[in-house]
Each structure stands twice: as structure tokens, then as C-alpha cells.
Amino acid sequence: MVIFSRYTWWLAAMAGLAVFLTLLAQVGALNPVQGAFLTATSPIERGLSAIFRPIASTFADAGELGDLREENRQLRLENESLLVENAELRADSERVKELEGALQIVQADSALTRVPANVIQRDASPFQDEIVIDIGSSDGVRTGMVVISSQGSLMGTVIKVLSGQSFVRLVTDSKSKVAAEVQETRADGIVKGTAGRKLVFDLAQADIKQGDMIVTSALTGRYPAGLPIGRVTEVGGTAQDLFRTVKLEPLVRFSTATTVLVLTSFQPAIVTSEDEP
Amino acid sequence: MRNVVFVVIVFLAAAGQVTVAPLFPLGAAIADYGLIAAAAVALVAGPRAAMVAIPFLALFRSFLGNDAPALMLLAYVPLLPLAFLADEAPLPLTRYLRLGLVVIAGGLWIRGLQAAVAFLTGADFAPRALIVDLLVPGIVFDAVLFSMLYGLLKLAKLADRPLTLERRGWAL
Numbered sequence: 001m002v003i004f005s006r007y008t009w010w011l012a013a014m015a016g017l018a019v020f021l022t023l024l025a026q027v028g029a030l031n032p033v034q035g036a037f038l039t040a041t042s043p044i045e046r047g048l049s050a051i052f053r054p055i056a057s058t059f060a061d062a063g064e065l066g067d068l069r070e071e072n073r074q075l076r077l078e079n080e081s082l083l084v085e086n087a088e089l090r091a092d093s094e095r096v097k098e099l100e101g102a103l104q105i106v107q108a109d110s111a112l113t114r115v116p117a118n119v120i121q122r123d124a125s126p127f128q129d130e131i132v133i134d135i136g137s138s139d140g141v142r143t144g145m146v147v148i149s150s151q152g153s154l155m156g157t158v159i160k161v162l163s164g165q166s167f168v169r170l171v172t173d174s175k176s177k178v179a180a181e182v183q184e185t186r187a188d189g190i191v192k193g194t195a196g197r198k199l200v201f202d203l204a205q206a207d208i209k210q211g212d213m214i215v216t217s218a219l220t221g222r223y224p225a226g227l228p229i230g231r232v233t234e235v236g237g238t239a240q241d242l243f244r245t246v247k248l249e250p251l252v253r254f255s256t257a258t259t260v261l262v263l264t265s266f267q268p269a270i271v272t273s274e275d276e277p
Numbered sequence: 278m279r280n281v282v283f284v285v286i287v288f289l290a291a292a293g294q295v296t297v298a299p300l301f302p303l304g305a306a307i308a309d310y311g312l313i314a315a316a317a318v319a320l321v322a323g324p325r326a327a328m329v330a331i332p333f334l335a336l337f338r339s340f341l342g343n344d345a346p347a348l349m350l351l352a353y354v355p356l357l358p359l360a361f362l363a364d365e366a367p368l369p370l371t372r373y374l375r376l377g378l379v380v381i382a383g384g385l386w387i388r389g390l391q392a393a394v395a396f397l398t399g400a401d402f403a404p405r406a407l408i409v410d411l412l413v414p415g416i417v418f419d420a421v422l423f424s425m426l427y428g429l430l431k432l433a434k435l436a437d438r439p440l441t442l443e444r445r446g447w448a449l
Contacts, residue, residue: 011354014350017350018346019347020348023348023349025345025346033340036338038341041288044289045292045295045296048293050392052296052300056301122296123295123299123343124307124397127400132341173404174395175399194401194406195392196406196411255299255300255302276354
């Protein structure tokens with residue numbers, strides 16, 4: 001085979017390099033190098049993002065103009081009803097405070113500590129959807145921590161931490177599996193990413209309809225309960241089917257998200273490299 | 278010095294892969310800028326320059342994308358032997374078509390490899406999605422970008438290097 005005779009030394013060198021790098025990666029010796037590389041090159045990546053992100057947003061918005069008009073109309077209606085609901089809740093909240101004061105209940109601060117981070121880059125290889133954020137172990141980030149959007153919906157989980165950067169597996173990654181429930185009915189299931197970086201919801205025999213909100217469940221201890229994930233856009237099959245095909249629309253547009261929040265105060269129950277429920 | 282320029286080019290391709298490419302998907306698929314950059318280096322400077330650039334490309338992609346370095350080497354290293362085969366094959370094809378075949382085969386190989394790793398590490402086995410959503414649009418995207426780049430390099434008279442590795446010396 002002439003091809004191998006001419007490339008023998010190079011192919012052998014590449015095989016040797018692959019083995020050497022694998023050994024370095026196994027003992028963690030590549031992490032500092034990777035961290036330094038990401039730190040040194042992040043200005044270039046930020047520059048590329050700054051140039052191309054607005055262009056991509058313009059293209060995406062232009063393509064969705066019709067949908068945006070309809071969405072805007074619906075949001076106006078939804079906003080109006082939410083304003084009414086908000087006013088009612090404020091009144092209820094005041095009433096609860098009065099009652100708590102009367103009963104001398106000291107409510108623990110359940111608010112989760114959120115650390116903001118910038119998205120440096122996104123790796124959207126086949127079956128993979130990860131982002132790199134510009135905070136790491138020196139900022140208190142640990143593997144398994146939950147990452148949400150600036151509006152509070154679930155984005156993903158930290159899977160690798162360097163000193164100044166962290167890799168986050170998004171919920172749309174095909175390896176991501178999140179314990180979740182239908183907000184309205186409390187029926188639980190699993191939100192999974194797909195090959196095409198979309199979301200599906202696996203649930204067993206429960207009523208579900210288009211527009212239902214899917215939120216995280218505290219069932220596995222990996223996510224705080226109640227973080228919004230997405231809305232149901234399509235329900236396949238019938239109520240008699242054991243498993244129905246439920247497609248979700250994420251609440252956040254992952255491709256153009258620039259800022260995320262890491263829930264540093266939430267400690268997941270179990271942390272492994274794989275995000276299984 | 279020339280090799281340094283090519284290493285910078287493959288770095289920009291790797292950086293573009295994680296910053297620019299996800300912003301412009303074709304359906305669910307995105308182009309592989311690293312593959313196009315490696316093909317461009319081979320076209321402009323021949324296989325010896327590509328021999329230097331490809332391991333750097335694999336390393337950059339690995340660091341930027343959190344993939345195993347060995348996996349990225351395994352993904353990109355076969356491009357040169359493929360180019361050699363395409364150049365030597367007794368087929369009635371133009372140079373553009375020969376290299377186009379290399380880009381298509383390379384795109385299939387890289388994406389197939391990444392998908393196989395994903396299946397083995399926890400992703401649901403989804404062959405239909407792999408073919409329909411990722412492989413087909415992905416290689417079409419690669420082929421379009423490669424064709425545009427080839428046209429530009431041809432116009433600039435920079436696309437005339439043979440891809441066959443000579444046995445003698447290091448002269449480029």
C-alpha cells in the first residue's frame with residue numbers, strides 16, 4: 001500500500017501524539033494548558049461573536065417576522081392577564097406577610113445565589129450542544145451546578161470546570177436528561193435533548209396539551225424545583241398511548257444568549273459527568 | 278513562517294467553529310470550518326503544510342470544544358490519506374471534484390465519528406436524525422463552502438498544488 005508507505009512516519013507520529021495526549025488528559029495535565037489557551041484566545045472569540053452575532057440575530061428575526069407578529073399579539077394579551085394576576089398576588093403576598101408577622105414565623109431566605117457569566121463560545125457538534133462561560137473554579141463554580149438564563153429558565157449543567165472557564169452542557173444536548181414535570185398537572189417525566197438540538201418530553205400516560213409549561217422537578221435532587229424549561233408545542237399520539245411524543249420550545253434562544261447565571265448556592269444531590277436523571 | 282500562517286488559519290477556523298458556525302446553521306447541521314481550512318491549506322501549500330496544520334487543528338478544536346484530543350486527531354488525520362487516494366485514483370474527475378469528494382468523505386467521517394462517540398456515551402441512538410438532520414445537510418453545507426473557497430483560490434491562482442506526497446525531501 002503506497003499510501004501507507006508514504007504517510008507511515010506521519011501516521012505513526014499522529015498515533016503517538018494521540019496516545020500521549022490521552023495520557024495527559026487522563027491525569028488532568030491538559031486542564032491548565034486548556035485553561036491558559038482559553039484565557040489567551042477568548043478575546044478573539046469574543047471579537048468573532050461580537051461581529052457575527054448581530055448578523056445572525058438579524059437573519060433569524062427576518063426569517064421569523066410573521067411568527068413574531070403573532071407572538072407579539074399573544075404576548076400583549078398574556079401581559080394583560082399577567083398584570084391582573086400580579087396585582088392579585090401582591091395583595092395575597094401582603095396578606096401572607098401580615099399573617100406570618102402575626103404568627104412570628106421567620107421564613108428562611110430561599111433565594112438562590114446567582115453568579116452572572118458571559119458566554120464565550122458554543123460547541124454545536126453532532127449530538128453535542130455545549131457552551132463555555134467565563135467563570136470557573138476560582139469564582140466558586142463546581143461540576144454539576146445548574147445554569148439558567150438571565151430570565152431564569154433552565155439552560156444546562158456545568159460538566160467541566162477550569163480555573164477561569166467552565167463548560168456547560170445545554171439541555172438541548174443529546175446526552176442531557178432532566179427530571180421535569182408539567183407545571184399545571186404535576187405529571188412528571190424526563191426532558192431530553194435530541195440530535196437536532198431540540199427538546200422532547202418523555203412522560204408516561206398523562207394529560208398534556210399544547211402550551212403547557214414544563215418545569216424542573218426536584219425528584220432527582222439535581223435541579224431546584226420549578227425552573228421553567230419550555231412550552232409544549234406539539235403532542236403526538238393519544239391519551240391511551242403508554243408514551244406520547246411531546247415536543248418543547250425552549251424559553252431561551254440558546255444561539256444568541258450572551259449572559260447566563262450559575263446557581264452557586266444550589267448543591268446537586270449527585271454529581272457525575274453524565275447528566276442522567 | 279509559512280507554516281505559522283497556516284497554523285493561525287486553522288486556529289481561526291477552530292475559533293469560528295465555536296463562535297460563528299453555531300450562529301448560521303443549516304437546519305440542525307453546521308459546517309465544519311476546520312475541514313474546509315485543512316482542505317484550503319492542502320490546496321494552497323500542499324500536503325506537507327497540511328501535515329503540520331492538521332495536528333494543530335485537532336488540538337485547537339479539542340481545547341475549544343471540550344472534545345478528547347485523540348478523538349479530534351482521529352477525526353482530522355485521515356483527510357490527508359484520503360486526499361492522496363483521491364489525487365492518485367484513475368478516475369475521470371477534475372481536481373475540484375477530487376478534492377470535493379475528499380471534503381464530503383471527510384465530513385461524513387468526522388460527523389459519524391462524533392455521533393458514534395455521543396451514542397456510546399449516553400445519547401439516544403437516532404440513526405434517522407443522524408442522516409437526515411446532520412450528515413446530509415452538513416456535507417451539503419461543507420461542499421458549498423468548499424466550492425466558494427475553491428473558486429476564490431482558483432481566481433487568485435492559489436489552488437494548483439498537487440495533493441500527492443512526494444517521497445523525496447521536504448521541499449515545498
